[in-house]
Amino acid sequence: MPEPNLNEQNLAFFGRITASLSHELKNVLATINEYSGLLDDLALASEKGRPLKAERLRSVCGKIAHQIQRGEGLIQRLNRFSHSVDEPLKTVELPALLGDICDLCDRFARLRQVTLEREIPTSPLVCTLDPFALQFVIQLLIDVALRSSPAQDRVTVSLGPGVRIAVTAAGPLDAEARAAHQALLDALVGNMGAELSWDDSQVSLILR
Amino acid sequence: MADAKVLLVDDEADFVEALSERLEARGLAVTVATSGSEAVDRSREARFDAIVMDLAMPGMDGIEALKVMREEQPEVQVILLTGHGTLQKGVEAMKLGAMDFLEKPADINVLLEKIREAKSKATEAEEKRTQQIIHDILRTKGW
Secondary structure: OOOOOHHHHHHHHHHHHHHHHHHHHHHHHHHHHHHHHHHHHHHHHHHOOOOOOHHHHHHHHHHHHHHHHHHHHHHHHHHHHHHOOOOOOEEEEHHHHHHHHHHHHHHHHHHOOOEEEEEOOOOOOEEEEOHHHHHHHHHHHHHHHHHOOOOOOEEEEEEEOOOEEEEEOOOOOOHHHHHHHHHHHHHHHHHHOOEEEEOOOEEEEEOO | OOOOEEEEEOOOHHHHHHHHHHHHHOOOEEEEEOOHHHHHHHHHHOOOOEEEEEOOOOOOOHHHHHHHHHHHOOOOOEEEEEOOOOHHHHHHHHHOOOOEEEEOOOOHHHHHHHHHHHHHHHHHHHHHHHHHHHHHHHHHHOO
16 A cells, blocks of 8 residues: 555645634524524514514524624634644643544534544643644544444543543444555554554554 | 425524524525435425525435435425535536525525526426326327
């Protein structure tokens, strides 16, 4: 099997994540667009003599505020992800970084009707590593697990001692899904100085 | 545009709530679905002048739902909405029989024009179907 072109693959991963986030942002803007249009409709109806209830206005404004909050969250995720390529080695809070990549993969899980669960302790754990490469590896492991899990089931990402990040599927890991990513995973994990451990329904990334 | 019956399909509940209210205020009769499979079920229960459907949805997406609907009702008029207006997806959708393809956020007046067009096509298809039935009856009865 030919060696994966890491530059190309890194770029493809960056594109995949930013495309996913931009898609979600489009949905936020589309929803705000409709609610702002609805406010306009209500104002027009009021001008024509139809009574305008304050409660209705508050409800619509609340929906808009909720979408703005959602959009803000997406932009923050995009910002953190974009900055993860700033330095090839960075000291990071591992639980927070893991939480970030899970948030970024939520949409992929949702499209497959699978719930992505996290078992990540809140206690601080600092590591020096390549944050972009780590996120790429975890996304690939999550992808294998998602392809191995039926709809309405769950995939779990957990952080354990020995700095072990485990991704557990709902069933046995699909051999084809694993094979599709194996060469790339081996290259990325090798560069990180880490190792992968494959079990029946779980794959673990061991950092040290 | 009174009496136009529309099926609105999107997994974003808030989006569907707002758009359906706006369309109803303009005289349309709106049924909503929040998934591709639910949309297929609704399309089997009633005839719609237009189906306005999101492309990317969990489970059965807009393209898959379109395929099923077109197989079961070849004259169904489907307008696809997408958050990513790639030409490739648009071409794929049109090849599968979508009436049109709009990028979100869509201007409601543009959407209404598409729905008007869909209703006109749906009425024309229904008239042709009725004429064919009458023709078949006349031919078989020999009047």
